[in-house]
Amino acid sequence: MTEWTQSRVRDLHDDLVTLYEPVDREEAHGADPDANPGAGVRQLLTTILSQNVADQNTRRAADSLFERYDTFADIEAAEQAELEETIRVAGLPTQKSARIQRALAAIRDETGGAYSLAFLDAMSTDDAKGWLTDIKGVGPKTASVVLNFHFGKPTMAVDTHVERVSKRFGLVSDSATNEHAHDQLGNLVPDELTYPLHVLLIRHGRTYCTARNPDCDNPVCDAYCTCSGC
Ligand code: SF4
CATH class of the missing domain: 1.10.340.30 (Hypothetical protein; domain 2)
Structure with missing residues (x-):
């Protein structure tokens, strides 16, 4: 499995944007806390x-x-x-x-x-x-x-979709608790991508990488996922 680096996470983000659409935190939540x-x-x-x-x-x-x-x-x-x-x-x-x-x-x-x-x-x-x-x-x-x-602080929220997709992509270890998943993604994901990647991984989890019967035939998974179940 290719090791995840911040540069590869940036590529993943860009490819998710191509598959879905750009994400703007300020548009969704406002610029001024x-x-x-x-x-x-x-x-x-x-x-x-x-x-x-x-x-x-x-x-x-x-x-x-x-x-x-x-x-x-x-x-x-x-x-x-x-x-x-x-x-x-x-x-x-x-x-x-x-x-x-x-x-x-x-x-x-x-x-x-x-x-x-x-x-x-x-x-x-x-x-x-x-x-x-x-x-x-x-x-x-x-x-x-x-x-x-x-507040726009660089904390990546890990809900059930983000956790599942991150584990299947190998961004987070399979055995990680939700708390450890926060720590691992917090260390890996560049600060400016914490919000958009959170939104995009949820979108990917709802569209393709569902909990049961994931649809693995999509360009992002072709490029990044090596999970054993597909
Ligand atoms: S290849 Fe399939 S199981 Fe792996 S992340 Fe993509 S949709 Fe999920």
Whole structure:
């Protein structure tokens, strides 16, 4: 198997762009993380809701949450049972409601009262990731999504599609845990490609490299994949 280098990852990215289309983080998530101080918190809460559930149910739960409560303070102060009911469609309502309220309390403690994650922007990537993952229930994927999507920091979020495709391409070792997959891709993927490669690997995982019955007849896999199952 050809060894993966940053240069080869750049080639993979370019070939995925040819197969799909270019990806622009700023177009999808905005260029200025300070433009709306609450947007980072909203991204964090939505990402907590998205843990282990399909996108459609994440959207329904987020709509329900932000329609029911006017402010983050209202969410933090909500009765647990009411909050669970509000986000139930996202699954794991007990765990996720507790995570949401813990996250809001941690943010308020850190800022002295404001519900804003703007302070993360001034931190190093490792410190910002460490701050987020110190919140019980916030793992490397949730932290990476917030830091990468909202703040443009070079943290590559590894969801189920990214993990599966990365293992089949040999970007990540087969036995890697999700946490180790974050570390391995974090070391390998050039900073400026963390967001587009995340999006493109998800697209490839949904289009060709599905969990069952992957369709291996595509130009990117012809060039890069040596996985044994195809
Ligand atoms: S060759 Fe097949 S199994 Fe390997 S990455 Fe491509 S689609 Fe997935």
